Amino acid sequence: MRIVSTWSFGLRANEAAWQKVIEPSPGSTPALDAVEAACAYADAAADIDSVGYGGLPDATGRVSLDGCVMLSPARCGSVAGLRRHLHPVSVARRVMERTAHVMLVGPDADLFANQQGMGEAELLSPEARATYEKWLREGGVVDQSRDASLAPGLGFDPLRPIDRRHGSDGRLFGGGELPPDEAQWRHHDTIGCLAIDGTGVLAGGCSTSGTPFKVPGRVGDSPIIGHGLYVDPAVGAATATGTGELIMGICGAFLAVECMRRGASPLDAAREAVARIASTYPLESHHQAAFLVMARDGSFASASLRPGYRTSVRDASGARAVEPEFVAIPDPSVTGPTA
16 A cells, blocks of 8 residues: 655645555545545645645635546546636546546536536635736746845755655655755646555546646646556556646656557656657756656656656655656756766
């Protein structure tokens, strides 16, 4: 039994979901319940600024949420452009379980959620509103390494929402702060979650509020089956995080799972997906992408385009945040692959 999620703040999300795996409800699908619970936790956390309630709005000041859930190519659901409901993975699960469709978008996705008895919620937190108003006044690009702040000695905001309770060794990060290399990707924090339960069922979920101050209507990789998430119970699962447009162009999650279908290990599959991005695009310094890949036996690995990505893990041995096994561009000052 194991839950893995993207980024260090996934430690909190995994912990919130762990009980769903170890003490399942009668007749439930524990892995599916777990990924839904993990994503819902991140959605509701005001201090996570790229998912749910804490997510930064589009250029008009409105929050829109995207997400998907998947058990297999025949069992998946997705929503994009939610503006009145906080938990896109939960709505996507209803699409999967209660309709003949895969994806609903925009106002009709919100209408569907209402019809399913799912309550509406305020999506823009006071903190996100304040950040948006500051952006209106001052302009600039709020994105990763471009997002310089007043943090002494770091060059970027040290308040990026990760779990400050645990480092990779289970202890507090130095001084109670987060690792600086992860801080610079603060707006790439899509939560992708993969789980395997005691019966061997694999499930995946992915939730995001998208790129900060995006063009209204923009949808990235997160809710697109095969881009931000893909699960094939005969092979394994993959989820992606980072610059959505880079991931979309290579059908990233599907690519990783197909690599495993051809015999690749989770690490080789994650590495291939990252390498494909590095060899396909003219990269800029703010570009980041990472893939988290799980085989059908529950073994997993991750790879990232640049340093700073971490995977959060929860299993019987405890909770931990682990470094990616492969980084395509270990020197952040260069724009092409070096490994």
